[in-house]
Amino acid sequence: MSSSHSYPHEPTGVETRKLGMWVFLSTEILFFGTLITTFMIFKGRDFPGIKLTDVYDIPFTSISSFILLMSSLTMVLAHNALEAKDQEKTRVWLLATAMLGAVFLAGQIYEFTEFYHKGFELSTNIFSSTFYVLTGFHGLHVFIGVVLLLALWGIGQRQKGLTLEGGMNLEFVALYWHFVDIVWIVLFTVVYLI
Amino acid sequence: MSENHIDHPTPKKYVQIAIVLGILTAIEIALYYTEDIVGVFTDPILIILAVGKFIIVVGWFMHLRFENKMVNRFFTGGMILALVLFAIVMIERASANFS
Numbered sequence: 001m002s003s004s005h006s007y008p009h010e011p012t013g014v015e016t017r018k019l020g021m022w023v024f025l026s027t028e029i030l031f032f033g034t035l036i037t038t039f040m041i042f043k044g045r046d047f048p049g050i051k052l053t054d055v056y057d058i059p060f061t062s063i064s065s066f067i068l069l070m071s072s073l074t075m076v077l078a079h080n081a082l083e084a085k086d087q088e089k090t091r092v093w094l095l096a097t098a099m100l101g102a103v104f105l106a107g108q109i110y111e112f113t114e115f116y117h118k119g120f121e122l123s124t125n126i127f128s129s130t131f132y133v134l135t136g137f138h139g140l141h142v143f144i145g146v147v148l149l150l151a152l153w154g155i156g157q158r159q160k161g162l163t164l165e166g167g168m169n170l171e172f173v174a175l176y177w178h179f180v181d182i183v184w185i186v187l188f189t190v191v192y193l194i
Numbered sequence: 195m196s197e198n199h200i201d202h203p204t205p206k207k208y209v210q211i212a213i214v215l216g217i218l219t220a221i222e223i224a225l226y227y228t229e230d231i232v233g234v235f236t237d238p239i240l241i242i243l244a245v246g247k248f249i250i251v252v253g254w255f256m257h258l259r260f261e262n263k264m265v266n267r268f269f270t271g272g273m274i275l276a277l278v279l280f281a282i283v284m285i286e287r288a289s290a291n292f293s
């Protein structure tokens with residue numbers, strides 16, 4: 001990312017759109033912070049119906065977590081390739097990131113389906129509701145990220161391809177994607193491991 | 195555009211960081227299965243590992259460690275507000291008033 005560049009002509013010293021992206025991510029922290037807090041209020045309490053610990057599959061979720069973690073690597077490699085003006089590698093890494101995100105999403109859909117079949121549904125109790133809202137919103141963010149990545153990949157396929165001038169767009173998507181990853185780092189620990 | 199440019203990590207460095215992240219995740223999973231042995235230290239260690247992974251991704255992959263101080267303040271500000279909210283609610287939950 002061109003994050004180490006300074007912008008002396010901007011009053012803040014930071015490219016305005018980029019600062020806006022970071023402010024957006026800051027609000028997203030509060031959004032997920034609220035959802036995690038709500039989840040934690042009800043975690044560990046006794047509710048009628050099947051418990052989350054009875055249905056989840058730690059090995060499966062661990063693999064999903066690893067996949068999402070590695071998608072952050074492919075994302076940063078895509079940006080690195082763009083800075084090296086290597087269009088081919090940029091496209092390859094972008095597509096790889098989108099595919100890893102899609103695999104994570106497929107895993108989450110499979111997991112939710114399994115939970116439903118085992119009786120842990122959205123309306124089972126208030127705890128299950130907080131679980132689905134929290135992890136579901138994260139999944140929605142991953143989905144949006146995959147769409148953005150594929151859009152960038154599509155732009156990269158055009159004759160001019162992705163340019164360094166337009167690289168800021170890739171940087172924004174990268175920041176968003178890494179943010180989705182750090183949210184999952186927290187969720188994996190808070191929801192599944194603790 | 196590129197005044198005060200700081201060199202970013204190389205792809206090799208990024209791969210090394212990803213390997214560290216993978217190892218930390220493996221330790222987390224191992225801790226989950228060895229909770230009976232590790233005992234009361236399991237949860238604090240899991241939280242420390244998650245915080246470590248969080249810092250690595252934010253600092254290296256999101257390049258926050260190379261960023262302008264204003265960007266750092268916005269991100270840290272959001273984190274602090276979220277943690278304050280979390281702390282207040284958890285204190286309230288622990289009290290008898292939250293039933």
